[in-house]
Amino acid sequence: MKPALLTLTLAALLAPVLAHAADTQAISSERYAEVLKGTWRAPQNGVRDAYRHPQQSLQFFGLRANQTLIEITPGAGWYSELLAPLLKDQGTYIAAVQAPSVSDSARKNEQTLKEKFAASPAQYAKAQVVEFDPKAPVLGKPGSADTVLTFRNVHNWVLADTAPLMFESFFKVLKPGGVLGVVDHRARDGASLDEIKHSGYLTTAYVVKLATDAGFKLEAKSEINANAKDAKDYPEGVWTLPPTLTLGEKDKAKYLAIGESDRMTLRFVKPAK
Template structure:
């Protein structure tokens, strides 16, 4: 998701529904299925604090369907793991409302690579009374309170970029498990890689095999609760880099919901 993050810069010498952080630069293939409207998404999406760039992504990123799939409710404490420019964070702030809270995490490695990530994080936190900025190591997000839900969009593959230690994915999966309350929910959206490819294409194509995500998170203690095809695109051969102009905005993506037992 972070475009050629650190690969182009040399190892640490380092968007629909943020590369450019939390899938934000990569739009998604639209789905025809209507979104359930238990929450007043029209009012949330009309929030004047949302930038025009966010509004332009709404049709492809289908935030109502994503948040309903995540089962986020008013009053909850929610984490946005790798918030990027804040697309998901802003919507979550409206969904959880004044009785809830959003903890927008930005990895310190991303901020060190590109200062704009830190600037965007602070700007979003300043704009919403119920949003706090959280920074820390990518493999050890230090959310300050137990969370009801964590959402991460187009970021999980980044845990397996070559510049990061080989155990980054396992450590982050364990940290996300620890950050949730018993019975809490983790939703992962990411670009599909070819079946059987594991994490081997995370760096070169910015894709990950769905089975590798399930494996990493079940090893951390999660239980796969549901899948959703809202970002599915069977026409994507899953062989191109997600930033390739021929496929950008049209990648096949999976959406998985995990539960922490208890």
């Protein structure tokens, strides 16, 4: 009985210390505001904050200043502009990009991202870029990341039939207890995969299945990035809406009034055991 009592006592004594340590790594609202107004951000990107709710999304995913975070296929670096500065002092930001040999778009995206990093060394000097093959993805040393985030990419992997491999790679690179955060265009519940595969939308149930099949547990859902105006039935799929506006000037005012897509926001966890 005495050893158990001692263990309990030590745990009780350490709990406030550990809680304080976690609190000191929390990112303040003031710091978020500073980064969101950063002069290094592309002018057009700040306009999209109203649709992407970056502060609320990152808080929902549990971002802390001292984390090792991998962002999967960040494109031109919309979230890189926020994540790299938020993590530069105590944490590590890693942009995982498809190898340039995969496609011309992959090559251009990596070049654009590296140019962005080089243009603002005060914000991006510590940012890292890792390349991966989507058909055999390796994102880093197993168990090396605290958080993996991906924004509006799962539908592309589903179309390319690489989604299961990608989710398995997330599971491998995360530490036990690590978080996977997913944002993607949300189809109506019950829609079949064949019906929506080329639309850019996915059902929440399908994305949850991809994650849980890889070993994750769904920890929470959020409506942060919901848009009730999105009817999800457009001639060119989700790309009909802004920012892509594939139809050009045709019905442009209509689609601008709808805004960006309705999106699921999901937080998964890699079980501790």
